[in-house]
Amino acid sequence: xxxxxxxxxxxxxxxxxxxxxxxxxxxxxxxxxxxxxxxxxxxxxxxxxxxxxxxxxxxxxxxxxxxxxxxxxxxxxxxxxxxxxxxxxxxxxxxxxxxxxxxxxxxxxxxxxxxxxxxxxxxxxxxxxxxxxxxxxxxxxxxxxxxxxxxxxxxxxxxxxxxxxxxxxxxxxxxxxxxxxxxxxxxxxxxxxxxxxxxxxxxxxxxxxxxxxxxxxxxxxxxxxxxxxxxxxxxxxxxxxxxxxxxxxxxxxxxxxxxxxxxxxxxxxxxxxxxxxxxxxxxxxxxxxxxxxxxxxxxxxxxxxxxxxx
Numbered sequence: 001x002x003x004x005x006x007x008x009x010x011x012x013x014x015x016x017x018x019x020x021x022x023x024x025x026x027x028x029x030x031x032x033x034x035x036x037x038x039x040x041x042x043x044x045x046x047x048x049x050x051x052x053x054x055x056x057x058x059x060x061x062x063x064x065x066x067x068x069x070x071x072x073x074x075x076x077x078x079x080x081x082x083x084x085x086x087x088x089x090x091x092x093x094x095x096x097x098x099x100x101x102x103x104x105x106x107x108x109x110x111x112x113x114x115x116x117x118x119x120x121x122x123x124x125x126x127x128x129x130x131x132x133x134x135x136x137x138x139x140x141x142x143x144x145x146x147x148x149x150x151x152x153x154x155x156x157x158x159x160x161x162x163x164x165x166x167x168x169x170x171x172x173x174x175x176x177x178x179x180x181x182x183x184x185x186x187x188x189x190x191x192x193x194x195x196x197x198x199x200x201x202x203x204x205x206x207x208x209x210x211x212x213x214x215x216x217x218x219x220x221x222x223x224x225x226x227x228x229x230x231x232x233x234x235x236x237x238x239x240x241x242x243x244x245x246x247x248x249x250x251x252x253x254x255x256x257x258x259x260x261x262x263x264x265x266x267x268x269x270x271x272x273x274x275x276x277x278x279x280x281x282x283x284x285x286x287x288x289x290x291x292x293x294x295x296x297x298x299x300x301x302x303x304x305x306x307x308x309x310x
Contacts, residue, residue, distance in 0.1 A: 003027035004065050004155060004186050005051065011059035012046055012210075020046040022210040023060070028155075033177070033187045035197035035218075037301055038207040044190040045085070047207070048157050052082050065154060078106050081148030081156040089144065091133035095124055098132065099146045106151035118146050122176060138169035145176075149185075156180065158189040162196060174199055194301055208305050225300045230261040230273050232280070233289035244283045248276065 005028035012021040021043050038044050049055030053073050062069040064076040119125045122142045162170040206213040237256035251260045
């Protein structure tokens with residue numbers, strides 16, 4: 001299937017000489033949730049700005065559902081909804097009116113039924129006559145999403161969608177974003193909350209210093225780079241690891257009291273923790289404690305970024 005968004009060789013160099021993007025290639029599939037991760041200054045917002053026509057790229061091409069951004073900016077932008085980081089809207093405006101106004105900005109005819117559907121889907125219908133200034137931070141962010149959806153785009157960009165939102169509202173917004181995907185909207189989000197990407201994304205992209213380090217299915221990434229670490233506290237210290245453990249990736253502590261076992265998620269299928277326990281028992285090695293930890297997406301992200309900066 002042809003990607004809904006195709007980015008080839010995208011580059012951006014500012015007048016200062018700073019290279020914000022360095023030949024980025026990225027295809028986004030129709031109907032997926034794609035999470036773009038990266039530290040501050042990595043190029044996430046510049047990438048979004050280039051796709052949405054807010055930043056003029058210095059190289060490369062961008063096609064939105066087959067429409068070239070440079071050749072037909074309006075046609076491409078009409079297919080995109082953008083939810084920015086900042087709460088940039090008229091605080092004295094009423095909720096329903098500002099959503100309807102956003103629809104009109106893209107040349108869409110008035111359609112109260114569409115506005116009603118969007119507001120109801122975001123739990124904003126009861127607030128339709130309220131002024132934006134009277135809403136909570138979470139509700140204001142929902143209004144931004146409603147404005148971005150007002151012209152019924154195929155792609156929705158969410159730039160740090162839950163920044164400044166409390167944990168409960170963040171969970172509600174995760175559920176809401178999942179429902180939008182179920183309705184056929186392709187969602188691209190940037191986030192500092194790694195658990196947000198781990199919870200929702202189908203694929204993960206990691207960007208650093210203007211370059212994409214990787215793009216991979218979330219499950220495959222966790223399986224390939226995720227690690228399982230176990231620390232076994234021995235009942236009696238060992239002077240050295242016995243020959244029967246020589247083929248296992250184990251490290252004995254200096255005092256001989258603990259064994260550390262680190263394997264990838266793929267290796268865990270053939271050398272899982274249960275098999276290590278059986279081997280220890282077969283060798284007559286008693287242990288008193290067993291602590292296990294599996295790498296999260298955050299662990300992987302930190303390793304990738306720090307590894308790329310060494």
